[in-house]
Amino acid sequence: MREPVLTEERTGATHYAMRWGWLFAPVLLGPAACVQVSAPDKPIEINLNINIRQEVVVRLQQDAKDLLKKDPGVF
Amino acid sequence: MKRSTKLILAAGLGLAIAVAGATAASAMLQPGEAAELRASGAAGEQADGYMGVVGSPASDIRSKVEAVNIRRRAHYTDLAAKRGVKIEEAAATVACEIFRDRVAPGQFYRLTDGIWRKRDAAPVPLPHYCG
Numbered sequence: 001m002r003e004p005v006l007t008e009e010r011t012g013a014t015h016y017a018m019r020w021g022w023l024f025a026p027v028l029l030g031p032a033a034c035v036q037v038s039a040p041d042k043p044i045e046i047n048l049n050i051n052i053r054q055e056v057v058v059r060l061q062q063d064a065k066d067l068l069k070k071d072p073g074v075f
Numbered sequence: 076m077k078r079s080t081k082l083i084l085a086a087g088l089g090l091a092i093a094v095a096g097a098t099a100a101s102a103m104l105q106p107g108e109a110a111e112l113r114a115s116g117a118a119g120e121q122a123d124g125y126m127g128v129v130g131s132p133a134s135d136i137r138s139k140v141e142a143v144n145i146r147r148r149a150h151y152t153d154l155a156a157k158r159g160v161k162i163e164e165a166a167a168t169v170a171c172e173i174f175r176d177r178v179a180p181g182q183f184y185r186l187t188d189g190i191w192r193k194r195d196a197a198p199v200p201l202p203h204y205c206g
Contacts, residue, residue, distance in 0.1 A: 052167045052204040056160045060168040061206070063154055068172055073106045074146040075173060 109143050110177070112136070119183025119191060120173050122202055124151060124166030129183050129191050171205035174198075 068075045105111070109126065112118040117132040118140050125144045128137055147166070155165040175198070178184050184199050185191050 052164050052202075053160075054204045054206060056158075056164045057168045057171060057204050058206050060154065060158055060160065060165060061172070063158065063165075064169040064172040067150055067154065067169055068176060071146070071150065072110070073108050074143055074150070075109055075169070075177060 108139060112139060112143065113178065113182045116181075116183065119185060120170065120178050121185045122167065122170050122174075122187050123163070124168075124170040124173070127185060127191075167202075167204065171201055174201055174205070 112126060113120065115136070117129060117136045118126050119129050121127045125147055126140045128140055147169075148162075151162050151166040151169065154169075155162040158165070174184060178194050178199050180194050180196055182194055183191050184194060186200070187202060
């Protein structure tokens with residue numbers, strides 16, 4: 001089935017909108033795109049109510065010590 | 076110019092801007108950045124393994140803390156994957172070591188109760204799971 005608008009003669013405002021409307025797409029999509037682009041800048045949610053298994057902490061203790069030495073600028 | 080050529084150029088420009096942005100962000104991070112932030116008193120260490128801002132510091136402090144945390148997050152993600160544990164658990168384990176080794180007297184820390192405290196001469200009281 002074909003859309004009636006496609007068979008219509010494209011004149012005046014309709015023609016103009018169909019021909020140049022795509023130019024406004026970035027303006028309309030802008031705010032949504034901005035949110036998506038800035039998302040990786042804030043990947044961290046601070047949550048102090050965490051359930052930590054003690055056996056995991058004991059097992060990873062040496063890894064943690066090594067990490068502090070490996071990247072002292074960040075720790 | 077062909078339309079496909081324009082698209083390729085636009086994509087290339089976008090990539091260049093993204094790379095420049097990432098370079099600027101990593102350039103912001105100085106060696107010893109975390110230590111400087113702790114020493115400034117504007118930021119402290121949290122039990123979740125990340126730095127937090129104390130009070131309402133200037134925006135440059137805020138962005139430095141964020142840069143440090145992004146790098147930490149990458150380390151925690153790697154460690155968690157390597158050992159098959161949750162990222163939060165890897166992060167909390169490192170937090171235990173940060174509390175032990177990195178928070179000096181006069182610097183701020185925040186345990187699971189969410190309250191900022193200043194370390195005195197005594198060591199930071201560790202969460203029960205630190206062992």
